[in-house]
Amino acid sequence: MSIISVNDLAVSFGSGNDLKQVVKSVAFEVAPGETFGLVGESGCGKSTVLGALAGRIKGWSGAVSIDGDMVGPKRSRAQLAKQQMVFQDPFGSLHPRHTIGRTLLEPLEIHGLDRRQERVEQVLRDVGLPPGFRHRFPHQLSGGQRQRVAIARALILEPKILLLDEPTSALDVSIQAEILNLLKDLRERSKLTYILVSHDMAVIAHLCNRVAVMQDGVFVEIATRKQLLEGGVQHSYTKTLLDGSRGYIPHPR
Amino acid sequence: MPEQSKPILSVKNMSVQFPTLSGVVNAVKNVRFDVGREKVGIIGESGSGKSTTGRAIMRLQPDTARVVADEMRFEDVDLLAASEADMRAIRGSRISMILQDPKYSLNPVMTVGEQIAETVILHERLGKKAARERTLAMLERVNIRDPQRVFNLYPHEVSGGMGQRIMISMMLISSPSLIIADEPTSALDVTVRQQVLSILDDLITERNIGLIFISHDLNLVKSFCDRVIIMYAGRIVETIDAARLDEATHPYTRGLLEALPSLDHPRDRLEVLKRQASWAEA
């Protein structure tokens, strides 16, 4: 039984002469508790797939079912709450003039949930931040701390699925490690399902069970973690990406 | 070759300070390093002072910044004593700088050819025509296939990889002896990165010049550079041969290495850096 099932997903932007198909007939399934990776080069459509799943992008076609529920481009509040998204840039994903507390309270207000203070404190604890941070503004936090807040905001509605769009690519190695560990812990603790977008094969291999390799809007390969680590991938593009993650390879003169 | 071993750049006890509302920020503290005809990487976490160091060498720090040092010598020039006019003559002709993102680092309303040619017109007093010739040759050198056409393109009409190659031609056209590259490839895709780096690598080797390569990608610095300087909180905590980076001893460097997820040595949990106050004082 899969918690996410995507069939024939296609997304295009623009209209008329400028119509551009960005994602072309993509299909995949994700089992509950699984972490599914998406990797590919800039502009290949990773974020777009995520956006369609999250309900952010409306102009898509295909069949998407989330938690056994067929969803369309327009979502109800309850449907929206089932999956939440974490963005790449921790500097742009928090409202610069809202305190952390306000940022975390807002989803609770929207969904009319109770025990608000309690929940805020709980979720801050979950992501490893002291409760005093509620009074701070984003510019007073480090990148890693902000990303934790962003994760906390996603978690506060108790979703089943987290959609992670390059959650660590703007962070330093040391901070990245903290966030990756946190994501692992949360996954265990709350039985979460992840879809993780990254361009770093090492990060994907560290966290994901399976990964879809995307090029120009299509999946060229879906590989397992084992295949990545042991070099058992099929597609040449996947291999290039794997090599790139290892650093610079001087070309023979 | 004794000439070879003599450092091109020698920096002794350089500090950079920014006065701010809440006091003076010491962005760089007493750093000391030499650069010869080699590729020196500078790594460190964000805010550790890498870019500030690079800019201070070219005296391109913001107006508010204060740079002090015991010595800053570039070849035969005392950078501390040089006038602004001296510096202008040095910049672009003897020391060049490659910036991170070609999208923003090129003037959007000038053709790329014009921007490259400007360097030689300025420093070598070449005529328009000669400058154009030189530019076309340089473009060819960085593996651009149709230089005539590219010469007349505007920055928004070229891809990221091509843009970075244009940036490289612009900065290398006057044959500088030192290049400072501040994260030259972090805006590029993995595949493009390879191409750009190999062009840079070739040019450096071919011309036998020095490179300061600023990056926060450990794997990249390890595989690309000859020597690595590791910075933490404005200080150099360690300098080590790139090949021996894995054997680094400083706990900060070790921490960085262990925090890195790796395809070759998968780990279930990553080590988290435990910062110590003493690193910042060392």
Add this chain to the structure above:
Amino acid sequence: MSISQTSGNAPAGGRAALGALRKVTASFAVILTTLLGLLVITFVVGRMVPADPVIAVIGDQADHETYERVYKEMGLDQPLYVQFATYLGNVAHLDFGQSHVTKHPVASDLARVFPATLELATLATIIGAGFGIPLGIISAVRKGTWVDHLARIVGLLGHSTPIFWLGTIVILVFYAKFGLIPGSGRLDVYNEGLVEGPTNSILVDAILAGEWEVFWDALLHVAAPALILGYAAMAYLSRMSRSFMLEQLRQEYVLTAKAKGLGQRAIVWRHAFRNIRVQLLTIVTLAYCGLLDGTVLIETVFAWPGLGQYLTSALFFADMNAVLGSVLLIGIISIAINLLSDLTYRFLDPRTR
């Protein structure tokens, strides 16, 4: 190879032409709706104005029958929408009707007053931009220094001084006291009627007719009002240039240029300035359009027979046709200028080509 390229390009070229055509049609539709909107609002507001057009024509003491007769004659007994439709129909035939006050056809009145304003506003814009833009740029380059402060105060003073006051003071000092400038109006009486040219812009007509004495006289007359107006426009232009330039100087490419060894002058004028040309063009356009309709006070002080005066007095005498015609003209002109500057953008900014 070359064949396949041409055959591949042909439909693309055709599509581009089609796209351009569609763009032209679209912008034409936009212009029409804007003009229509302008007219509707003007018409409605004009009818709301308490001034009674009939009384404006017949005077306060006329009796009721005269009032009724003229009321009908002016078509005011028709429902509003009929009046408006009639007006639109006339406009479509390029007939703007007759001014109730001057009794001239509005079109001929406009042909006379508009060139006067155009002359004034053009010179003022040239002066404002000629001083304002360099001032703003110097200010930006020297941000925070006394040069910056001084430049800003000088610029802002022009923006904050009541124009009618400044105008009268200038007349008092430079005309009455020192006799350095001619008084009000466009020409000395001696030169009146010497050129009655095709454009109604005395400067241009005098050149066309080769009447240099008239030309210099006209130039002397326009100097003071144009300088004052230009000074007022300067503040806006210099402030905006300053902030545009500051923004450019923060850009990464400026660092690149510095790293190449360029000096400040080259960076400012060769690199940054090119980047703000489009924005400058926009604000100069805006300032120009603003001046076209904002000359009311200066025209009054200097007895300059321009559009501003014509429009305000028409408004006060509820001279609807004159008001509608003037507003329409200003609307058309500002749209035309904007279109023109749009075209120039494409030329100046490669990204919009």
Add this chain to the structure above:
Amino acid sequence: ATPKDQLVIATNMSSMRGLDPNELNQLESAEIVANLYERLIVLSADDITKPQPGIAESWTVSDDGKTFTFKIRSGVTFHSGNPLTAKDVEWSLRRLVKLGLAPSVDLRQWGITDKNVDELIKATDDATVVLQTPEVWNPNLILFSLASFSTSILDSQLLAKNEKNGDMGREFLQTNDAGSGPYSLRTWRVNDLLISDAFKDYWQGAPKMRRVILRHMPESSGQRLQLEAGDVDVATRLSSTDLAAIEAGGKADIQKTPGFGFYYLALNQKDEILSKPKVREAFRYLIDYDGLANTVMKYYGIKQQTIIPGGLPGASTDNPYKLDIDKAKQLLAEAGYPDGFSKVYYATPVTPEYEVAQSLQANAAKAGIKLDLQGGDHIGKFRNREFEIFSARTGERLPDPHAVLASYATNPNNADDAKLSGLIAWRSAWEVPKDIQDMVTAAAHETDQEKRAVLYAKINKAYLDASPALITSFQRTDAKAVRKEVKGYVGHSTWLTRWDTVSKGK
């Protein structure tokens, strides 16, 4: 400096309504028309109540007083070269009535309508025109009317040639002239400039000034500076301080030409409070006559609290009222308003009317009357009786008391639907006492000048005693500044200032 043979007049053209004599209604245009055209009768500026021959060489009035026969001067030509004949006179006077525009009241008030005009005005031969009136009027009233700019003689042949859709040449006349006067129109640029050239073949000889130029100068200070610098010969729209300064400067003379109209205050009689005679009376004590006379009104008016303008039969120099707040308070208390009241007060925001209004507002406040002064154009509301208090000024064009009295003191039907909106008494909803109205009518029909003068003196007194709803404070004067070297430019009370009498010399 201005050229020796040209006259430059600074004026405000923004309210100029074209140059068709049968259409315009406004002072600046009238002065121009006065010089482009000629009329049967001339009223000279220094003796304005004495009709003198113009285009009519002579005239006779029938014994029954209803038929006027005019002998037309021969040898007069229009600017077009056409000779001026009785036909032109007939055509012009009929045109005035038939067009029925504002100035047509000059003839229509005597009972001549577009129905009967072809009967009543006739050219019997090339040199004779006969005009009949349905009723007997004092002959001066008719003759004065024929001296008005509206009865100018137009070139009927020229206009016939330039007629469009039966408009009797209206369109042509907007930008051209068709007159026989000493000057012909050369250029007229709206709100800018008007140039007129001397008419060489003028029957009284070509005027001295080769050219007269009118320049639009809306600012008083501008006019003053140009006048003082000698770039302008005559300035016509000056503020009182500028006039005072010019007078002190000694380079120019100030001409105060009395006009036949008043600055008035209208109290709407449909308003309960304002209709109380004591309240009306109280307002008379709230005007600072002397203060205003020395400041704001110094050049704009002559203190005149009675209804007949100075210089006309029956006029009085008595001014019984002065500013007296206590007296006003007392009157208000007697009327039952010891604590005052508040009213909306409309006044046009132009000099000096607005200053007068503000002064009244301040004094009324001291007496407990709160006036909410609103500037803007409220004539329409006044005409429709939709106001509480209103003030403005009038300008009648007949040098005869009847012109003022007809408007201020007759109101044959005070009903709303009577729509006698030409009469300011009706606009104020004032039931003018019957006896006053009867005397006004009688005086107009009275042919004996002596008796008339007595009657007017009586009316003047009765009006003052009636505590009228229309309170007059100052008689209008029009002040102009004329440079000393300009001779013969004489302001005319009925707006017909002549330029052909002007000469310049040291």
Add this chain to the structure above:
Amino acid sequence: MATRYFNDLHNWLINEEFSSTRQARLHKAYVLWLNLIANPLAFAGFLVVLMLVLIATIAPLLANHDPIAQDLRMALKPPSSANWFGTDEFGRDVYSRLVYGARTTLYISILVTVIVAPIGFAIGATAGYLGGWVDVVLMRVTDIFLSFPSLVLALAFSAALGPGIENAVVAIALTVWPPIARLARAETLTFRAADFVVAAELQGAGMGRILFRHIVPLCAPSIIIRLTLNMSSVILTAAGLGFLGLGAQPPMPEWGAMAAAGRQYLLDAWWLTTVPGIAILLVSLAFNLLGDGLRDIMDPRNA
């Protein structure tokens, strides 16, 4: 002792380790203040505006005459020890009228701001946020108002609405809102795709919440700055209307109307126009300097 206290306060305010939201807000305000002090022109502007507010508040204490009491015998007297700035054509004390006029000026400025800011924002933000035909229609309307000669628009509307200061304010507001709407639209466009807005949308936030809780705080500085910069033209337009009998009605003292009414006495009674003229000049200069400074300080892009 006191210095100690101030030092402590300074440190408490400057410290970024907050213990409460209030401290965080105070910190922001304090940093703004420090930046303002560091910018001499902006600070000068600030002081003048502050003075305007102060003068308006305590006008009755400062005035030494009744601002509306007329005395025609005292008309047009030059400045003297009794009438510091002379008297006007009704013999009213210009100095006292000037002091009271500060109230009117402030009243106009505030009222225009209060009307224009929400309307301009609502229209611009709605257009920017919804896009599509709503955007097209709203921006078309805005353009129509923009392509109007602004003084004429103000004139026509205040003539239509009738005289009175409130009506003048409404008429002025009609000419001021379109640029604000454009600004709000531009800002909304930049923020509407921001990650934090998307995040809120993905949590089910509606348009009202997004606009008023997320976009408003971000647009506010630039709108406030624009309004500050507009203030001088607002005051000058009010002045022009006042002169034409459409703005403030007599005897209410209003600087613009005073300056304009004094115009006809300019050659002889220079103080009538000059004094209020300089007051207008000072205040509008101050608003401009303050606005410029605020932009330098508050807009991170100008840092």
